[in-house]
Amino acid sequence: MCRGDDLGCVHTNDLAPLETIIGQDRAVKALEFGLDIQAEGFNIFVAGLPGTGKHTAVKGFLEEVARGKPVPPDWCYVHNFRDPYRPRALKLPAGMGAELARDMQDLVKTARREIPRAFASEEYARKREELMAAFDTRKNELLGRLHTQARAAGFVIQGAPGGIFIIPVIGDKPVKDEDFAKLPPEERTAILRRREALEEEVARTFRELHNLEQEAAGVLRRLESEIAAFAVGHLFVHLMEKYGSLPEVRSYLEAVQQDMLQNINLFRGEGRGGEGTAMPPWVRETPFRKYEVNVLVDNSELQGAPVIAELNPTYGDLFGKIEKEAQFGTLVTDFSMIRSGSLHRANGGYIVIPVEDLLVNLFAWDGLKRALRDKEITIEEPGERLGITASKSLRPEPIPLQVKVILLGEPLYYYYLYLFDPDFRELFKVKAEFGTRMDRSPENLRKYAAFFTTLCQKENLLHLDASAVAKLVEYGSRLAEDQKKLSTRFAEIADVVREACHYARQEGADYTTAEHVKRAIEARFYRSNLIQERIQEMFAREMLLLDVTGAKVGQVNGLSVLSLGDLDFGKPSRITASVAAGKDGVLDIEREARLGGRIHTKGVLILSGYVAEKYARDMPLSLSARLVFEQSYEGVEGDSASCAELFALLSALAGVPVKQNLAVTGSVNQKGEVQPVGGINEKIEGFFDVCRLKGLTGDQGVVIPAANAENLMLREDVVQAIRDGMFHVYLINDVDEGIELLTGMPAGERGPDGSFPEGTFNARVVARLVELGEKLREAAAEHEEAPPSGAEQGEDDNGAADET
Known part of the structure; x- marks a missing residue:
């Protein structure tokens, strides 16, 4: 048992919080x-x-x-102006991603304000008018030259929606088509030749006009770019200086600047008297989203x-x-x-x-x-x-x-x-x-207590006194199923602490004590043990049969554990064995009914090997035996009942009754050594509960492997009953020790001649096996001497066998 003195504290708030992972x-x-x-x-x-x-x-x-x-660093995604379907990823020092996003927002806001203002200025209007006037002059010069050449050739050029018409002139008057047809052939031919030459000049002139318009548009674009660049250029200069050490960001800013200057009309639309006001606001904002910065990762606060x-x-x-x-x-x-x-x-x-x-x-x-x-x-x-x-x-x-x-x-x-x-x-x-367990050392006990300190401080729980910590240590050892270990299932232990603190607060206590911890553990068990109570009730009402007094041949009380999610509890079961002469060996009814698992089947085969080696070294094992868990309708798995099954089988062979006030658990190997099993505490407590229901007599108890001694972490009521001599726990190392406990008869050791002493349990087993072997041989001999069925009826008067 853990004492408060082992923990080095009176209350958990006397300890520093835990800063490491324990165990x-x-x-x-x-x-x-x-x-x-x-x-x-x-x-x-x-x-x-x-x-x-x-x-x-x-x-x-x-x-x-x-x-x-x-x-x-921060990471951002921005628009790729070369390939919009391939957004660019930008890497920036921590915190600068959000700064870039804000800077770009300010840039676009300024551009949308300043660019329309710049194009509404008198200076822009003047420069544009001068450019357009210059180009108009050149255009007029080209057209004037064309008209002069046309008149010299005897033509007039007229424009119409359908195109350009070159009309011949005779006597300062344009010639109509019907009049042209009446002209002499020689004159018509001459006019057509002059017209072809003039058409080439018209085509050349209009090519020059087209080039002039393109030149004018380019000059106008350059003017607009200069105006826009003047309006927002200083902003880009500032950004280039700020992000100059980041080549990818600088390249992105250059692409933004270039795109803005190529899409000036997008920004000029803001200054055209609300031209787009008929559209919803989100539609008007959509074209500007390509200049935003999507801050994917912002590590500014890390x-x-x-x-x-x-x-x-x-x-x-x-x-x-x-x-x-x-x-x-x-x-x-x-x-x-x-x-x-x-x-x-x-x-x-x-x-x-x-x-x-x-x-x-x-x-x-x-x-x-x-x-x-x-x-x-x-x-x-x-x-x-x-x-x-x-x-x-x-x-x-x-x-x-x-x-x-x-x-x-x-x-x-x-x-x-x-x-x-x-x-x-x-x-x-x-x-x-x-791992799920750690050593129960003094250092780890103090760390356990410090864990509770951390938990109480972190979740504002009532601190624990030394008795509560000691109780939790015992609970941790029970979860670990080892007196020298502590469980590291801290989630479950922390829940117990939370519930115990809840009960302590309900009582207005200053600290959580062992009583509160005990109440929390019992309440957790009570909330989940409805099925266990129903099983206990069935034992009390004799609906599940189990003897806890007297002695029976071929009948042993076995111990098993039922796992139902958050609850494990012990359930004793009656294990019986029947034997007869035969060659079937030991038959596991659970396996035949497909209720036994592979490990359980292995355990039955192992005990069969033990019986064969110990009792039938020099003779064939002439035996047909049946083993079964009575009133078991669920699956049976594990080899922890192999000891109990072996004792039931040997009792049936020897004809020696087994004490029903004792229950057995443990696995056995082919050499008769009893091996440790799991769930030992639940198994013992399960049989104790049934004995208490039927009445404790003072001689009841359990037989367990000696190797399980350090796994005992029993409930307080079971421990008290053992102290009072009302219940007992017996430790065995091998099968013979178990035989003597369960039958009260000496097991008997094999002598130099290979036989067991008369009057011992093992001698009676050998004698019964010899008897069964003789009966089997007698039955086989009688079968061989008996004539085949119908042998005397198949002959005719001459002794010949009838054909069938």
């Missing part, structure tokens, strides 16, 4: 190694059963390590490397997603709708993922392996990998990945992945295994 030295060393090594593939799999506190412990451990690491716990590792939550919005009945998207995943946020740090949830999410596991192999995060539609996405979508530039992945899961997942997934072995080379 997991092996796991801590593996974590330290895995986090320190930077070689490729040294990610970590943290294996441990649920409730060992591995998630909380690992996250706290990582946060402590991460504080000393550098803060990783102190050290990030530690991310992704508890819902879907593909989208891990790798990010591309959202869409409906516009006029169509789904559209752009770079501003790219959303980060937990891998982006953990980039440069650590990410913790439950492996079970990872494996059940479609594409998530394969995607994670690909990201770790390629060392980059690619945001894409999951369906694209299977070729089932037909519509065109964004393909953002991948982001380089540098992260340490920590998977959490039960050991079974580690073994399966290691065996069946070759990639797993290459990517997760460090295993950190959390």
Whole structure:
């Protein structure tokens, strides 16, 4: 029993909070190694059963390590002006991503205000008018020259909606078509020749006019660009200076400036008297979204490397997603709708993922392996990998990945992945295994108490006094099923502390005491033990048959454990054996009824081997025996009843009754050694409860393997009954010790001649086996001497056999 003096404190608030993971030295060393090594593939799999506190412990451990690491950079996605379907990824120092986004917002806001103002200025109007006047003059000169040449050739040029018409002139009057037809052929031919020459001049002149218009448009664009550049150029100069040390950002700003100057009318529309006011505001804002900055990861508030716990590792939550919005009945998207995943946020740090949830999410596991192999995060539609996405979508530039992945899961997942997934072995080379038990040393007792200090401070619970801590230590040893160990199932122990503190507060106590802890443990058991109570009631009403007094041949009280989710409890069962002459050997009825598991079947085969070696060395084992758990309608698994089954079989063979006031548990090997089993406390308490229901006589008890002595952590009422001599626990090392306890008869040791002393239990077993062998031989001899059925009836008068 744990005493308060062993803990070094009166109350838990006398101790400093726990700052380390307790009882997991092996796991801590593996974590330290895995986090320190930077070689490729040294990610970590943290294996441990649920409730060992591995998630909380690992996250706290990582946060402590991460504080000393550098803060990783920000990541942004921006519009790609060359390929809009391939958004660019920008890397900036921590905190500068949000700054760039704000700077771009200010830039666009200023441009939308200043550019229309610049184009509304008198200076722009004057320069534009001068340019247009100059080009108009040149245009008029070209047209004047053309008309002069036309008149000289005897033509006039007229413009019409259908094109240009060249009309001949005779006597200063245009010639109509009918008049032209009346002219002499020689004159018509001459006019047509002059017209062809003039048409070439017209074509050349109009080419020059077209070039002149293009030149005018270009000059006008340059003027507009100069005006716009003058309006916002100083802003770009400031940004270039601010982000000059970041080549990718500088390149992006240059592309923005170029695009703005190429799309000046987009900004000039703001100063045209509300020309677009008929459109919804979001439609008017859409063209300017390409100048925004989508801050994917903002590490401005980080102190050290990030530690991310992704508890819902879907593909989208891990790798990010591309959202869409409906516009006029169509789904559209752009770079501003790219959303980060937990891998982006953990980039440069650590990410913790439950492996079970990872494996059940479609594409998530394969995607994670690909990201770790390629060392980059690619945001894409999951369906694209299977070729089932037909519509065109964004393909953002991948982001380089540098992260340490920590998977959490039960050991079974580690073994399966290691065996069946070759990639797993290459990517997760460090295993950190959390155990469920630790040594019950003085140092660990103090750490146990410090854990309660941390829990009480963190959750504002009433602190515990030394008696409460001692009670919890005993409870921890019971969970560990070992007097020299403590359970590390801290989740369950913490729940007991929370419930005990609840009861203490209800009573207005200053501290949580052992009584409150005891009440919490009993209340937890009571909430779950309805089925156990019903089984106890069936024993009390003789609906389940079990003798706890007297002695019976071939009948032994066996002990088993029923596991019902959050509750394990013991249930004694009557095990019986029947024997007869025959060659069937030992038959397991549970197996024949398909109620026995493979381990239970193995146990029956082992005890058959023991019987054969010990009692039938020099003769064939002529035996047909049946073993069964009476009134057992559920499956039977495990070999912990093999001792009880062996004692029932030997009792039936020897004809010696077995004491029913004793129950038996333990497994046996072929050499007759009794081996330890699990659930020893629940088994003992289960038989004790039935004995108490039927009345304690003072001679009742259990027979258990001696190796289980250190596993005893019994309930207080059972311990008290043992102290009072009303219940007993007997330890045995081999089968013979059990025989003597259960029958009161000496077992007998084999003599030099190979026989057992007369009057001993083993001698009676051998005698019965010899008797059964003789009966079997007699039956076989009688069968051989007996004529075949109908042998005397098949002959005719001449002695010939009838043919059939």
